[in-house]
Amino acid sequence: MIVVKVGGSLGIDYDAIAENVAELWQNGKKLILVHGGSAETNRIAEKLGKPPKFVTSPSGYTSRFTDKETMEIFEMVYCGKMNKGIVERLQKLNVNAVGLSGLDGRIFEGKHKDKVRSVENGKIKILRGDHTGKVEKINTHLINLLLDNGYLPVLTPPAASYKGVAINVDGDRAAAALAIALKADSLLLLSNVPGLLRTFPDESSLIKSIPAKEVESYLEFAKDRMKKKVLGAAEAVAGGVGRVIFADARSKNPLTKALAGEGTVVA
């Protein structure tokens, strides 16, 4: 089993991903796709007059402040435009894809965090009304039902809280939790960089491999959204996933290349 997470940053070639997924799937590989939609959500939110608001936690992690209206925009882009765009690409290639959010069948479940701590001008502020959380539970029943019947699941945040409320969760860490729950051999975290870079954004400084036990010590090299990928990788390998590969999704055959070890391999 391979879990493939495709980010939502600019530059990602979704046509290339769909073609490569179709090729692997039609050759009998079991796989699941998880995707993001961050850049497009920002663009649509701006156009709708509700610009995105990001908060930085005291420990340096950045996340989207997701009030109710932002959640609706988030769902429009992630579950609507991005998810159905990927499903359509796969259906055109004769892959019987089924697109679902973490709300559907409660595939992704976790606690709802209503409050978030935000560092603003050096001071810590508490913001309320947030709809975020972290995936703590994967409901594998529905996923296995689909896989066992020949459907390829295409999954996206939001997740469901234990009370059924839509919550924004980090897609990389959701994919890590999914890979653990499904005992995946490989978790591919594809984005618009070649992998973890020692000196971002110098692509020649690519770190080619990271020993599983040392992942967290590499956090210092991770900038912004890459931090959560490194955290997700640490969680995945600690949870029994064979290997995690950070790789590039800006050119042809991104999955095949990543599976061949192109990128940063955590094992």
Added chain:
Amino acid sequence: MIVVKVGGSLGIDYDAIAENVAELWQNGKKLILVHGGSAETNRIAEKLGKPPKFVTSPSGYTSRFTDKETMEIFEMVYCGKMNKGIVERLQKLNVNAVGLSGLDGRIFEGKHKDKVRSVENGKIKILRGDHTGKVEKINTHLINLLLDNGYLPVLTPPAASYKGVAINVDGDRAAAALAIALKADSLLLLSNVPGLLRTFPDESSLIKSIPAKEVESYLEFAKDRMKKKVLGAAEAVAGGVGRVIFADARSKNPLTKALAGEGTVVA
């Protein structure tokens, strides 16, 4: 089996629908929800600077002209905001809902119509680049898989063309095709009117019942979007569905009231 189609017009009480669906579901009724999203799509399309364009066919049916950009907005609203909003309401009520479009698992399939005939200032024009069609095939396998495993399907357009392209289809007629394929006892078509009115918009002119064989002769009373409901009803009863009920979704317990015969009953 009951197929419930909820329109996307203004005034519909989605909370009331979710509560009533949950009550029936938890009492052991097998049902499927199909929904629209027309009014909200118009609003979002306007805000995104891509106002909706409607075309009227020579035979008097109105439909949304759906170029590629419009399809993306359509998917954002129908598959994102509306679908996940309904799934979230049901999950909060402990109904394990699963929201899907017709693209997913090709639940709704039909021919892609690229050209549409439009009457403009009394002249017939041919418009190209349309992504529309009509549901001709229902893939019941995925729906039955969900129902048999305790998941309530929440379905929405678009459908998939036979080549896997997203196509805009009429939700009422899709629901009719679904009700036929699943051999449903009842098809409820809920909207923001009490049923078919003899003299629209006078709600006291409600037509309480229509004999199955005479449905098409009632087309003359149907205005605008109600026309497709009448067509859908004619198709459904001709296809073996026990009865079709046009009913109101603006107050509490809309399903229970419709099942008790409040509205226009076609049987």
